[in-house]
Amino acid sequence: MATTTPRPPQTTAGTRLLGAATRYSAARCTVLALCAVAGSGAALLLPLAIGHALDAVLAGPLTGRDDPDAARWTLLCAALIGASALLDALDGVLTGTTNARATAWLRGRVVRHVLAVGPRTTARFAPGDLVARLIDNAAHAGTAPATFAALLAALVTPVGAMVALALIDVRLAVVFVLGAPVLFLLLRAFVRVSSDCVASYQRVQGDIAGRLGEAIGGARTIAAAHTEDKEAARVLRPLPDLTRHGHRMWRVQGRSQAQAVAVAPLLQIAVAAVAGHLVLHHRISVGDLLAASRYAVLATGVGMLVGQLSGLVRARAAARRLDEVLAEPATGYGQERLPAEGGLLELRGVRATRGGRAVLDGVDLTVPAGGTIAVVGRSGAGKSVLASLAGRLADPDEGDVRLDGVPLHTLSREELRREVGYAFERPALLGETLQDTIGFGAPRPSPDRIRDAARAARADTFVTRLPDGYDTRCADAPLSGGEAQRLGLARAFARGGRLLILDDAMSSLDTVTEHHIAEALLRHTPHRSRLIIAHRAATAARADTVAWLHDGRIRAVGTHAQLWQRPEYREVFGA
Numbered sequence: 001m002a003t004t005t006p007r008p009p010q011t012t013a014g015t016r017l018l019g020a021a022t023r024y025s026a027a028r029c030t031v032l033a034l035c036a037v038a039g040s041g042a043a044l045l046l047p048l049a050i051g052h053a054l055d056a057v058l059a060g061p062l063t064g065r066d067d068p069d070a071a072r073w074t075l076l077c078a079a080l081i082g083a084s085a086l087l088d089a090l091d092g093v094l095t096g097t098t099n100a101r102a103t104a105w106l107r108g109r110v111v112r113h114v115l116a117v118g119p120r121t122t123a124r125f126a127p128g129d130l131v132a133r134l135i136d137n138a139a140h141a142g143t144a145p146a147t148f149a150a151l152l153a154a155l156v157t158p159v160g161a162m163v164a165l166a167l168i169d170v171r172l173a174v175v176f177v178l179g180a181p182v183l184f185l186l187l188r189a190f191v192r193v194s195s196d197c198v199a200s201y202q203r204v205q206g207d208i209a210g211r212l213g214e215a216i217g218g219a220r221t222i223a224a225a226h227t228e229d230k231e232a233a234r235v236l237r238p239l240p241d242l243t244r245h246g247h248r249m250w251r252v253q254g255r256s257q258a259q260a261v262a263v264a265p266l267l268q269i270a271v272a273a274v275a276g277h278l279v280l281h282h283r284i285s286v287g288d289l290l291a292a293s294r295y296a297v298l299a300t301g302v303g304m305l306v307g308q309l310s311g312l313v314r315a316r317a318a319a320r321r322l323d324e325v326l327a328e329p330a331t332g333y334g335q336e337r338l339p340a341e342g343g344l345l346e347l348r349g350v351r352a353t354r355g356g357r358a359v360l361d362g363v364d365l366t367v368p369a370g371g372t373i374a375v376v377g378r379s380g381a382g383k384s385v386l387a388s389l390a391g392r393l394a395d396p397d398e399g400d401v402r403l404d405g406v407p408l409h410t411l412s413r414e415e416l417r418r419e420v421g422y423a424f425e426r427p428a429l430l431g432e433t434l435q436d437t438i439g440f441g442a443p444r445p446s447p448d449r450i451r452d453a454a455r456a457a458r459a460d461t462f463v464t465r466l467p468d469g470y471d472t473r474c475a476d477a478p479l480s481g482g483e484a485q486r487l488g489l490a491r492a493f494a495r496g497g498r499l500l501i502l503d504d505a506m507s508s509l510d511t512v513t514e515h516h517i518a519e520a521l522l523r524h525t526p527h528r529s530r531l532i533i534a535h536r537a538a539t540a541a542r543a544d545t546v547a548w549l550h551d552g553r554i555r556a557v558g559t560h561a562q563l564w565q566r567p568e569y570r571e572v573f574g575a
Contacts, residue, residue: 017319017326021102022145028101029145032094036153039087042080044160047294049076051287058286095146103142107134110322116330119393123354124328128213129206133321136209137202140318143311151308161299165271168288168295175274176299179267197249198317204242206321211235253310264300271296331395334410338419342404343369343498343529345390350399352385359385361552363399369498372530374540374560376572377549383533386549387503390531391420403499417441421495421528423505426481427488434463434477435470438490445494453494456520458513459486481508489517502532506539518542537564537573548572 022029053073111134114121121130166173215222215231222231275292278284284292345367352360359382367373367390375383388394389401392408401408408416431437438459439450451470454460462483466472479487485508492500500521506514518539521530534540541560548556548563556563563569 015316015319017106017323018141018144018315021106021142021319022148024105025098025102025145028094028098029149032091032098032146033149033152035087035091035094036149037156039084039091040153040156040160042084042087043157043298044164044295046077046080046084047291047298048164049073049080050294051285051289051291053077053287054290055285055287091150095150098146098149099139099143102145103139106138106142106322110134110138110325113326113328113330117328118331119388120331121325121328125325126210126213127217129210130325131213132206132209133325136205137318137321140202140314141322142315144315144319147308147311147315151312154308158299161295164295165292165299168292169275169278169284171278172271172274172292172296175270176267176296179270197245197252198314199320201242201245201249202317202321204238204245207238208235208242211238267300268293268296331392332409333413333416335412336406336410337415338406338411338498339404341369341498343367343371343527344402344404345499345529345531346400346402346405347386347390348400348402350386350389350396350401352382352389352394352396354385359552360389360396363549363552363554365547365554365557367499367529367531368544369404369529370527371545372532372543373545373547374532374534374543375547375549376534376540376569378572381549382552383549384503387422387501387531387533391422391499391501392416393422419497420499420501421492421497423485423488423492423500423502425485425504425507427484427491427505429474429477429479429484429487431474433468433471433473434466434487437474437487438470438494440491441495450490450494453490454487456493456517457486457490458516458520459483459490462486482510482513485509486513486517493520497528499529499531502530504533504535507535511538514539535573540573 050073053070053076056070056073114130125133162173162176165176212235215235222228272289272293275284275289279286279289345365347363347365350360350363350365351358363382363386365373365375365386375386377383385394389396392401392411395409403411403419429437431440435447435450438454439445439447445453451460454463454470463470463472466477485505489502489505492502492505502521506517509517514536515538519542530543532539532543534543534546537560540546543560545557546560546563547554548569556566556569
């Protein structure tokens, strides 16, 4: 049995994932934060410069001569405005590239983990839901590093504005501080309520994506049954929930913005009123009044904080959905090696559950080295699950699977995949060309071995008829179901190893082609053990031994001729 690690709490794990993405982009985030802080500094200096420029201009008529400081302060104002524009442009470029890099890193990490977990991932997550998490949720989570940096600037600006108010006159800062707790409470309430809204919205969004993926996969069935409208209604059934959560999310953000906008002007008016009083009593200058009014606006810039916090809330909710995928434990491997020769496969007391039901229960089965066993049974008997356990595409819940006496979970990944080959009912045509898809895997077989395997699988005939032959792009090759299966069989034949598992890999072949391939299977792989999931009596008849699987248990083992005497066995093949 493979060991698994406990899953961390989602809240902590989602935060950790965002932290890891931020560390990955640490250099860019540092530069981005410095640019943001520099931009905030320029914004904070600008009111001071404008105030001094105004004082210098107003001082001219009083003294009867132009104040030379007026020109200098005016030039400084222009320089600060130019610097702010330049820093804002640089901030936009860095934000875009940082978001792109962080998103790519998150997607790469999740994709590698999904492939490391293997088929178990799709048992928990619908393919459409996985795609939604990789595309949409990763993009939202990828904005977190840049948003952290922007939030730093969003915090520096109001804090710096309060300090500037205190430097002009401490009473101005006191007036502002008295009203600041109201703004803080508004922000805190916004983060708490919007987190739940965003999480619910993204969950329903993933549900719709999963339903859409199922509909696309079954497009031919839907068209044949003329149930397009019914299926469209099924896919879009959660749409009212999505609308409700979306409206709630925008209402929360709009209410927070409105409350902030209602409170902020009151604080600004209070600061401006106190500043006007101080001007009347000659405690501060007119330029200081102008600067104080501008600093009051900067200090109450809660709208910017709400926007940044909203981005972080969405990123955190998206990171939690990504972490649900990452929390699925990856398949662990050992370091053991197999003996130099062999091929003995043993399943001992194997039990496997799917959806709370025991699909296999107490299965004991032995495939002799170099021998061929066909596993037969009715639909739902557990044949494909047995095939996945035999080559460790999945692990049993109980029991043990051994190859030449070595438990599969103790083998290294390289050793296991080198010695065990698979062919499936619906092979995935991976690779750029047909030659790539036959040679798919590591290490890649030689071109001669690829063509020999294609001839053994009866695929060479139709491949060489194509204009570009083996260099034909997979996307451009018009393949039937049987031709795709022959390419999958060729891929299995091209691999070395001591065990070959065919999971209903000849179900789409015509009888004559199946006969030729079955004969080639024995001749082309004479030193390999073979476990064949069979649905045809002719395939079972060519095996050395037949294991009859019924309701998750081995009902009988014998030759096809021996078992054929039993009426229940004949019924498996519809005879």
